[in-house]
Amino acid sequence: MGINLGEEFPNFQAPTTIGDIHFHDWMGKSWAILFSHPADFTPVCTTELGRVLKLIPEFKKRNVKVIALSCDDVKSHNDWSKDIQDFSGTSGNFPYPIISDPKRDLAVQLGMLDPAEKDAAGLPLTARAVFIIGPDKKLKLSLLYPATTGRNFDEILRVIDSLQLTATKKVATPEGWVQGGKCMVLPSVKQDELPTLFPKGVEVRAVPSGKSYLRFTEQP
Structure with a gap:
């Protein structure tokens, strides 16, 4: 199972460290990131959730809510959160919820199981x-890492910047793009629309085919 890009994300109900939630209600009008990890009190996961703690101000700037998921229970999540804060050098209330999914209901529904990683009972753990x-409750991006490879949340912030820009402007972002970098005009934009849509100008990169499809412009 799983969910495809552009489909509405399930409005699931689940227990979390802030109580039971209905996902769409919890999101409200914000963007959201849901990221899963194999188990509590595991080394790579601790580094990941700790990094997210430090990036919370950056997510808030972008109107993005963050929520994590693991198969362990809420008490385990709360106990583990103290280790995460200690590792990351942060304190105070843990600023984002962690979902409990002991029966793997969500992991199965969203296609997150890693068959190569199992718990002591032989049940598969969630992958990364x-x-x-998006605020429209539709899936904008999905990534799936194996349990052994930690994620780069700075890259995820970069992706959010691209998603939010390209949601409202007729541009795409090239390889390695960062906020403020040059963008590419969408192929669907006609030549006579360029002066209005891109008053700063459009640079066409010549290629051997002679086709004018590499059109660069300043970030709108």
């Missing part, structure tokens, strides 16, 4: 999935 959901 990342889902970015």
Whole structure:
């Protein structure tokens, strides 16, 4: 199972460290990132959730809510959160919820299971999935890492910047793009629309085919 890009993300109900939630209600009008990890009190996950703690101000700037998921229970999540804060050098209330999914209901529904990683009872653990959901509750991006490979949340911030820009402007972002960098005009934009849509100008990169499809412009 799983969910495809552009489909509405399930409005699931689940227990979390802030109580039971209905996902769409919890999101409100914000963007959201749901990221899963194999288990509590595991080394790579601790580094990941700690990094997210430090990036919370950056997510807030972008109107993005963050929520994590693991198969362990809420008490385990709360106990583990103290280790995460200690590792990351942060304190105070843990600033984002962690979902409990002991029966793997969500992991199965969202296609997050890693068959190569199992718990002591032989049940598969969740892989390192990342889902970015827009305010319209539709899936904008999904990533799936194996349990052994930690994610780069600075890259995820970069992706959010691209998603939010390209949602409203007729541009795409090239390889390695960062905020403020040059963008590419969408192929669907006609030549006579360029002066109005891109008053700063459009640079066409010549290629051997002679086709004018590499059109660069300043970030709108």
